[in-house]
Amino acid sequence: MLRLVYLGARSLWPRLNALPREAAQALGGAVGEQPTNPRRLALSIAIIAPIACLTWAAIPAVTIVMSPSINAWAVRKAPGQIHKGDLVMFNLSHPIAGPRPVSVTKRALCMPGERLHEVERRSVHDGTVTGSLYYCGAHYLGASRPFGRNGQRLDHLRWGDHPLPPGFIYLGSDHPDGFDSRYFGPVRVSRLTRMERVL
Numbered sequence: 354m355l356r357l358v359y360l361g362a363r364s365l366w367p368r369l370n371a372l373p374r375e376a377a378q379a380l381g382g383a384v385g386e387q388p389t390n391p392r393r394l395a396l397s398i399a400i401i402a403p404i405a406c407l408t409w410a411a412i413p414a415v416t417i418v419m420s421p422s423i424n425a426w427a428v429r430k431a432p433g434q435i436h437k438g439d440l441v442m443f444n445l446s447h448p449i450a451g452p453r454p455v456s457v458t459k460r461a462l463c464m465p466g467e468r469l470h471e472v473e474r475r476s477v478h479d480g481t482v483t484g485s486l487y488y489c490g491a492h493y494l495g496a497s498r499p500f501g502r503n504g505q506r507l508d509h510l511r512w513g514d515h516p517l518p519p520g521f522i523y524l525g526s527d528h529p530d531g532f533d534s535r536y537f538g539p540v541r542v543s544r545l546t547r548m549e550r551v552l
Contacts, residue, residue: 423460425458430546437462440459441458449532468489468517469523470514471510484497484509485511487512494523497536508536
């Protein structure tokens with residue numbers, strides 16, 4: 354097996370070594386006996402330069418989503434008011450997130466004035482509350498878990514059954530085990546930035 358890897362690496366090296374020369378030829382540069390080709394070089398620059406400029410301008414506006422709890426790889430700011438189902442971004446301060454605030458992306462699932470309903474789940478052994486189910490009106494939002502993936506204790510939102518106050522939104526995830534308002538509660542609208550999916 355090691356011999357096959359070694360032979361593969363030996364056959365690949367000449368190709369990698371020739372790559373800069375082939376790239377220079379493709380762009381119209383002088384290589385060895387071949388003269389420069391200014392027309393090809395100008396055409397290559399005319400194609401590459403606008404693409405590079407657009408990419409450079411677009412990269413700061415796009416945020417990569419590192420969490421699997423949202424069905425998006427990259428998002429960007431979107432103007433307008435936040436509506437139900439929209440992606441939103443905010444800085445989360447929570448012991449589970451770490452010592453510093455982290456930027457997270459979630460979905461607006463229950464809006465101000467809508468009735469948020471919590472149904473407690475109790476242990477069959479001793480009757481203690483182990484988690485809760487959450488509903489926005491009659492729509493199921495998700496269930497909390499007593500422990501995280503690494504075994505850490507998760508304190509869930511104790512809500513009961515009443516409307517969200519003005520200026521607060523319940524945020525959720527596309528993933529059933531996402532870390533969202535089930536654990537850190539509704540978030541003030543003024544802390545949220547409306548986002549849209551790019552990828």
